[in-house]
Amino acid sequence: MSSESHSxxxxxxxxxxxxxxxxxxxxxxxxxxxxxxxxIKPYTIEETYEVLDAIxxxxxxxxxxxxxxxxxxxxxxxxxxxEENLFRIDDSLDAINDxxxxxxxxxxxxxxxxxxxxxxxRWDEIKAEEKKKQGDGDKLLLEGVSRALPALxxxxxxxxxxxxxxxxxxxxxxxxxxMQEELDELARARQSGDQAAVEDEMGDLLFVLVNVARFLxxxxxxxxxxxxxxxxxxxxxxxxxxxxxxxxxxxxxLDEMEALWQEAKRAE
Numbered sequence: 001m002s003s004e005s006h007s008x009x010x011x012x013x014x015x016x017x018x019x020x021x022x023x024x025x026x027x028x029x030x031x032x033x034x035x036x037x038x039x040i041k042p043y044t045i046e047e048t049y050e051v052l053d054a055i056x057x058x059x060x061x062x063x064x065x066x067x068x069x070x071x072x073x074x075x076x077x078x079x080x081x082x083e084e085n086l087f088r089i090d091d092s093l094d095a096i097n098d099x100x101x102x103x104x105x106x107x108x109x110x111x112x113x114x115x116x117x118x119x120x121x122r123w124d125e126i127k128a129e130e131k132k133k134q135g136d137g138d139k140l141l142l143e144g145v146s147r148a149l150p151a152l153x154x155x156x157x158x159x160x161x162x163x164x165x166x167x168x169x170x171x172x173x174x175x176x177x178x179m180q181e182e183l184d185e186l187a188r189a190r191q192s193g194d195q196a197a198v199e200d201e202m203g204d205l206l207f208v209l210v211n212v213a214r215f216l217x218x219x220x221x222x223x224x225x226x227x228x229x230x231x232x233x234x235x236x237x238x239x240x241x242x243x244x245x246x247x248x249x250x251x252x253x254l255d256e257m258e259a260l261w262q263e264a265k266r267a268e
Contacts, residue, residue: 016072017089020079037080044073056225102126124164141165152221155210163214172215179208230268237264 023032047070054063078089103126105111106119113119131144145157162168169175182205189197213220238260242252249257 016075017079020072020075021082024079024083032076035076035080037077040073040076040080044070044077047073052225056222056229102130150221152206152210152224155207156214156220159207159211159214169211169215172212175208175212175215179205179212182208233268234261234264237261237267 020032023029047066051063051066051070054060054066074092075089078087078092082088101108103123104119105122105126106113111122113122131139141161142158145154145161147154149157169178182201186198186201186205189201210220213223238257239249241260241263242249242257
């Protein structure tokens with residue numbers, strides 16, 4: 001990338017910072033001025049998922065727009081922090097720049113990393129060293145996993161950290177055995193009629209499935225998002241075909257819908 005491109009991006013980012021400051025200033029936008037760290041959080045989550053959706057759909061023009069929306073959230077938080085003399089956006093940029101350089105010694109400090117696994121291992125080691133220096137070294141391992149994460153992502157991080165500490169199955173076949181065990185326990189809970197036990201066993205089963213995904217090197221969040229998209233597409237086909245026949249979903253039956261579902265599946 002040329003220095004001119006860097007300069008242009010820098011100028012545009014500075015313009016965004018200045019626009020946000022103007023919106024929050026006296027006489028600025030009433031809505032922007034009344035927002036707080038807490039009121040902006042839901043928008044940040046929404047924008048994050050819209051970025052993921054654009055990636056899943058390979059809609060690059062939309063992704064470009066959504067990345068701008070997500071970037072706005074960062075600038076919004078930083079502007080509010082600056083108003084309270086907590087930190088400025090410059091501090092956030094310094095922090096990530098320094099972190100990237102520090103955690104990539106194979107690029108910036110002459111170290112050697114022959115594979116992505118080597119890079120990840122060294123990244124985790126450096127991260128652990130940083131936490132120790134910051135006084136976080138005495139915390140319990142899983143205290144570093146946010147409880148505010150979506151449950152599936154939280155499960156991924158919990159399982160990954162526990163496995164990194166050696167608390168793990170020795171082979172994926174053992175995880176499948178555990179999955180079958182949890183399925184059997186779920187079936188027994190269902191037969192007992194104890195709804196609390198059913199919920200508990202369902203949670204155990206989902207957690208094991210996250211570990212199956214980890215062993216198979218599959219991101220369960222992305223796998224489920226793809227399945228959701230696939231279901232949307234096939235079910236949309238079923239509904240559209242029924243409409244062309246002058247029917248609504250309640251007017252049809254399962255056999256007819258299943259036949260259309262299979263048509264949609266073959267068309268893929």
